[in-house]
Amino acid sequence: MSDDTAPADATYNRVMLKISGEALMGDQGYGLHPPTIARIAREVQSVHDMGVEICMVIGGGNVFRGLSGAAQGMERTTADYMGMLATVMNALAMQSALEELGVFTRVISAIRMDEVAEPYIRRRAVRHLEKKRVCIFAAGTGNPYFTTDTAATLRANEMACEAIFMGKNGVDGIYDKDPAEHDDAVRFDEITYDEVLTKRLRVMDASAIALARDNNLPLIVFPLDEPGGFKGILAGKGTYTKVV
Template identity: 55%
Template sequence: MNTPKYKRIVFKLSGEALAGEEGFGINPTVVNSIAKQVKEVVELGIEVAIVCGGGNIWRGKIGSEMGMDRANADYMGMLATVMNSLSLQDSLENVGVPTRVQSSIEMRQVAEPYIRRRAIRHLEKGRVVIFAAGTGNPYFSTDTTAALRAAEIEADVILMGKNNVDGVYTADPKTDATATKFEELSYLEIISSGLEVMDTTASSLSMDNDIPLVVFSLNEEGNIKRAAMGEKIGTTVRGKY
């Protein structure tokens, strides 16, 4: 397959993936590897937007369970995604990929404010755009951010890179030896079966806007390019029923 399947993608990168084996914080080696793989995709002529999670630094849900105000805990999580986004921006620019970070929470000293038309213009000019600070609202995950931004910029697909798992399974393959992998399924099946791929809000938004999702492993180098080219890796979630 020599021709990319997609013209414009949203790459959803979990915070845990940036932590590597440590499970916490930012691993520079891992971030540099991801940056080089993203560069390969950009060189194919594919327009790339990225949404970073923040679970390697802070999880709003955990803060809430500890007794913190939920909204406050979620805002802290949004700030964690900004830290991850700036780290990834630095690595991308070090390998020669022009990158812009757009934040849903205004912080002009470090990032542009999120403006849809400006984001699309950056993509058309071959720049990578990293969407930081979630949707800017508490109670919404970065999965929902990926679905929302994908709809807004009219992306062809959401590529979801996972750490230590190569797709969607019937159960957690780390704890259940009988878990089997799905090659393909629908958002409706994800919602009705309670599969922990994306939260219900993100799944519904992606389904309503007919945006397919590809879930794959980041542990094998080159998988981002394979997914962007449309190769059969991981699990594909259909946009429509």
């Protein structure tokens, strides 16, 4: 990292922001919704302006989800590669929105496509972060059978991020059951990775959870659709669940 201490007013110096592809489609049910992308970009900009170094991983479910394609009879490896390409599209859309706000951004792909994104080279990516550029890691891990949750956890470890921030729409943390279906659902302020696994809480896939747990990487689940929520949590405010 470029500095051993967190920026003023921020609890972390370098973080990974993981959001789903569905977060980019607004209420239209499919694809990309530019006003929603611009809103999320402003949230990222507000944290960037605090001096925090930001990595991002965006899912591809708003365009194509490999597992769903495989469930409909498509060969799994092919479906997963199509899902990876969807994440590149989302990363480019987010890059465009951030650079409209004056935030220098690099899209870094696990699959080589030099005309539209940089190849993943760890030391180069770290240098981008040290120069306060937002790094959006696309195409997952570059391998089928791994989710973008696992990709986010892998890159967060490789980049020496201090926490993973998982932005969710319509929910302000982790609950013991789906709060949309159960009025008596209870939110956790803090929970361990082992409890997430044993309770089978649908937060991240098991591979990602194990990778974060084994490397002592905290996960913070917060409401992405709450204005100022990302910045607020970095300033020690707001409602969220921390997994340790």
